Amino acid sequence: MTRSSAPGKVYLFGEHAVVYGEPAVPCAIERRARVGVQRREDGKLRVHAEDLSLDGFTVEYGGGADGQPDVDVAESLVSAAMGYVDGAIEQVREVTGEEEVGFDVTIESDIPLGAGLGSSAAVVVAAIDAATRELGVTLEPTEIADRAFRTEYEVQDGQASRADTFCSATGGAVRVEGEDCGSIEAPDLPLVIGFDGGAGDTGELVAGVRRLREEYPFAADTVGAIGDVVRNGEDVLEAGDLEELGRLMNFNHGLLSALGVSSRSLDSMVWAARNAGAYGAKLTGAGGGGCIVALDPTDETETALSYTPGCEETFRAELADEGVKRLE
Ligand SMILES: Nc1ncnc2c1ncn2[C@@H]1O[C@H](COP(=O)(O)OP(=O)(O)O)[C@@H](O)[C@H]1O
Ligand SMILES: C[C@@](O)(CCOP(=O)(O)O)CC(=O)O
Ligand SMILES: [Mg+2]
Known part of the structure; x- marks a missing residue:
């Protein structure tokens, strides 16, 4: 084995x-x-x-x-x-x-x-x-x-x-x-995850964005705007400015939401994190259901998420420096 x-x-x-x-x-x-x-x-x-x-x-x-x-x-x-x-x-x-x-x-x-x-x-x-x-x-x-x-x-x-x-x-x-x-390079990021217990179908969600992008020029612009947020985010990440990083994550979530890949429970968790004082919060991955990621060095976001209807689990995530690992 x-x-x-x-x-x-x-x-x-x-x-x-x-x-x-x-x-x-x-x-x-x-x-x-x-x-x-x-x-x-x-x-x-x-x-x-x-x-x-x-x-x-x-x-x-x-x-x-x-x-x-x-x-x-x-x-x-x-x-x-x-x-x-x-x-x-x-x-x-x-x-x-x-x-x-x-x-x-x-x-x-x-x-x-x-x-x-x-x-x-x-x-x-x-x-x-x-x-x-x-x-x-x-x-x-x-x-x-x-x-x-x-x-x-x-x-x-x-x-x-x-x-x-x-x-x-x-x-x-x-x-x-x-x-x-x-x-x-990334600074030590205080990542908090909220999980609604659900899942999204990656293939379906990607196909949905593709259709929107083909149908509406402003949906194609939205995809381009996400690219602009990322380009800004790279500099901010290098500078280690968590507050600005959070603001850009919030912006990124709004654009993903416009593309139709958020959900009620993802939005609730995002708002719970923001109201708890997180620097920022957004859905992660394909969306439709699943997880959000927030930036918060305190325990406030985890506590707020644990009381948020629709949030099934919350935990802190450590950056994994090592990728694929050979076991025994
Ligand atoms: N523990 C597992 N055992 C077998 N297959 C898995 C396991 N975890 C994930 N997969 C495969 O990955 C799919 C989920 O992938 P995807 O829809 O891209 O979501 P995500 O990558 O965000 O978790 C599952 O339907 C399954 O095919
Ligand atoms: C939506 C997408 O950008 C990320 C999907 O991430 P996940 O499988 O939901 O973890 C698709 C991709 O990059 O292949
Ligand atoms: Mg996947």
């Missing part, structure tokens, strides 16, 4: 707009997905994902008579849930040249699913690293990031940026603009 872990992330700025070539700044956080992989001689792929919202299930497929998963839930649910792992293993087969190889894959994750903390990228990055090493191939984090991006790109129907996967593979704070990905 070969095991790897990879971190989730929050977006300080730039989600959605990054899909259209604007810059974005995600930061890796110490919540990880751990993936264990063991080679199988029969060419099948068997995935055990305890934490998946499908109630902990095991699927076996790839070598069966009809190639269908052997599991007693709707096919569409399984393919939605399995797309990322399946895609990661396809990348491993391609890069190692072992086209017929099978694996037992076990996934454990502290990252809520579909909540904007990048669980998909963390699972894909950790799976690619563990499975390639299981076959005796060690890839550089940038190569893992690239392969993981291709997986997200396919699962999200050709609508994905390199931001989540690069951030998860390399760790720390990163800046992504199109194919340009690099690490940046």
